[in-house]
Amino acid sequence: MAVVVVGAGIAGLACARALTEAGVAVRVLERGRVCGGRLATKRYDGRRTDIGAAYFTAQDDGFAALAGRWRDVGLVREWTDTLSVLDPEGAHKTTGPMRWAAPGGLRSLAEDLASGMDVTTGHGVEWIEPGLKVDGVDADAVVLAMPGPQALRILHPDFTGARLAVENQVWLPSLAVTLVFPTRDWSDFHGAFVNDHPVLQTVFDDGERRGDGAPVLVAYTTAEFAEQYVADPSAAADEVEAAVRTVLSLTDHVITSHVHRWTYARPSQAGRSSYYLDEQGIGIAGDAWGSPRVETAWVSGTALGQALVARLS
Numbered sequence: 001m002a003v004v005v006v007g008a009g010i011a012g013l014a015c016a017r018a019l020t021e022a023g024v025a026v027r028v029l030e031r032g033r034v035c036g037g038r039l040a041t042k043r044y045d046g047r048r049t050d051i052g053a054a055y056f057t058a059q060d061d062g063f064a065a066l067a068g069r070w071r072d073v074g075l076v077r078e079w080t081d082t083l084s085v086l087d088p089e090g091a092h093k094t095t096g097p098m099r100w101a102a103p104g105g106l107r108s109l110a111e112d113l114a115s116g117m118d119v120t121t122g123h124g125v126e127w128i129e130p131g132l133k134v135d136g137v138d139a140d141a142v143v144l145a146m147p148g149p150q151a152l153r154i155l156h157p158d159f160t161g162a163r164l165a166v167e168n169q170v171w172l173p174s175l176a177v178t179l180v181f182p183t184r185d186w187s188d189f190h191g192a193f194v195n196d197h198p199v200l201q202t203v204f205d206d207g208e209r210r211g212d213g214a215p216v217l218v219a220y221t222t223a224e225f226a227e228q229y230v231a232d233p234s235a236a237a238d239e240v241e242a243a244v245r246t247v248l249s250l251t252d253h254v255i256t257s258h259v260h261r262w263t264y265a266r267p268s269q270a271g272r273s274s275y276y277l278d279e280q281g282i283g284i285a286g287d288a289w290g291s292p293r294v295e296t297a298w299v300s301g302t303a304l305g306q307a308l309v310a311r312l313s
């Protein structure tokens, strides 16, 4: 038997790594064709674009050590600590923690974490039954590393504690709209938080953060705007392009655009503990267990993995 981790986003992979490094057998099941979840990089017209997390921060000591290792092997680089704020009163710069970017796309980090582990993609788990059976197969413990609403779909009603732990989570959607321009018609711009805007929440320069200088921006919409386009997300492209051109005073029109809908982009509230683990052997980790960030998800998964090591050994 083994610990079964359901979900190969960064939380699930971090959990599986902590277990593997302690010698605990672990199997990861991921319903997507690739690992990464919201650490997502998609190939459009032959070029990779980050369409999930825009960047990551590394303020936790353990995660900072991992970021340093990734930097040493060329997977990531320190991108910027300065972003713009665009609001109705005008624009200004804001300085915060270092934002890290990945030249090969952020999904490359999930691939790095997954390497050497037993990870099966294309396996959507349908049901976790009492007795810890995952789609009918026995497990020592089961980790659900995913947004709460996705966990609720596969947890048998007898897992009352685990269901209670996630049933009040509220998640917000967003559209990630990749805008490919003919030239880089902007300067001195890494990315921006857009305040009090009906369409836009943030806009990032994907060519700059990825380092290839491609004239590509990725815009993330507000939840309210995304909700208007549930049936046909791609219909939102023109409105998002127009909004970006206005806030950044761009004259060019895009050559192409691509819309990706995130149904569970981020939780609306920050969790207070860093994971859930109960006596029935169900663990839950992810970015709802803290602030909605890549590093929170890694910290959550790692802490749950360590707790399972202590319990099982």
Ligand SMILES: Cc1cc2nc3c(=O)[nH]c(=O)nc-3n(C[C@H](O)[C@H](O)[C@H](O)COP(=O)(O)OP(=O)(O)OC[C@H]3O[C@@H](n4cnc5c(N)ncnc54)[C@H](O)[C@@H]3O)c2cc1C
Pocket: 006, 007, 008, 009, 010, 011, 012, 029, 030, 031, 032, 035, 036, 037, 038, 039, 051, 052, 053, 054, 055, 056, 057, 123, 124, 125, 126, 145, 146, 147, 150, 154, 174, 176, 220, 262, 264, 265, 266, 285, 286, 287, 288, 292, 293, 294, 295, 297
């Ligand atoms: C648009 C957007 C912008 C963001 N920007 C930033 C940012 O700039 N900086 C930052 O730090 N964070 C950002 N985030 C948040 C960051 O991406 C997440 O915090 C982090 O990636 C969450 O990782 P996770 O492993 O908890 O969840 P996920 O990445 O959602 O992983 C869950 C995995 O579980 C899988 N799964 C679900 N159900 C099943 C099932 N039944 N069977 C098998 N597998 C299943 C899913 O396919 C998925 O791969 C952003 C997120 C989005 C969507």
